[in-house]
Amino acid sequence: MRIRFFLLLLILTNVSCSNLSSTKKEKLQFDTIVDYTKVDVSPAFVACDHLEGKAKTKCFEKELQKRVFVELEKHQFSVKEDIDETVLLVIQVSSKGKVNLKEIQSSKNAQSKFPQLDSIVKKSIENLPVITPALKKGFPVITEYTLPIRIASN
Numbered sequence: 001m002r003i004r005f006f007l008l009l010l011i012l013t014n015v016s017c018s019n020l021s022s023t024k025k026e027k028l029q030f031d032t033i034v035d036y037t038k039v040d041v042s043p044a045f046v047a048c049d050h051l052e053g054k055a056k057t058k059c060f061e062k063e064l065q066k067r068v069f070v071e072l073e074k075h076q077f078s079v080k081e082d083i084d085e086t087v088l089l090v091i092q093v094s095s096k097g098k099v100n101l102k103e104i105q106s107s108k109n110a111q112s113k114f115p116q117l118d119s120i121v122k123k124s125i126e127n128l129p130v131i132t133p134a135l136k137k138g139f140p141v142i143t144e145y146t147l148p149i150r151i152a153s154n
Contacts, residue, residue: 041135043093043143049132064091064099064128065147071124072149077114082153085110089121089147095140097133101125102144110151121149 041056042048048059068089087110090103104118111117133140 039134039136039141039143040138043097043134044132045129046131060131061145061147064145067128068121068124068147068149071127072120075116075120077117077151079113079153083109083113084152085150087117087121087149087151089125089149091125091145091147093131093133093143093145095133095142097130097140099125099128099131114151 042060044051044056044060045063047063048056051059085107088103088105089101090105092100092102094100101122104121106117134143135141
């Protein structure tokens with residue numbers, strides 16, 4: 001009787017131990033291809049949060065443009081000569097959603113005719129609210145946008 005009990009215990013131990021060790025090998029998949037020039041989800045102002053895809057991107061760009069132009073329209077600019085210039089604003093949205101003016105690219109002509117333009121643009125960007133940052137693979141990322149401002153007289 002003892003021998004049967006011992007054999008039964010030995011068989012159960014073998015069976016239960018074989019269930020613990022896994023012989024099944026799973027292949028791990030790694031995704032190392034990341035396009036750093038595009039984001040999965042664009043940054044968004046509150047007015048654009050409900051949109052998706054290209055509509056969200058367009059909404060963000062239009063809202064950004066509108067908010068900068070509203071500030072510019074508060075000021076009167078006058079020139080004695082005709083002018084047709086484009087000023088480029090390089091705007092960065094942090095991974096926390098803070099909007100910063102990284103750079104203003106303008107010609108010497110535009111700078112001399114509108115010396116207050118830089119400070120007005122800086123103020124308009126500083127007054128922007130914190131927004132929802134862009135996402136890449138589910139993580140908030142820093143993004144940069146270039147906003148052109150055309151200055152033309154009639």
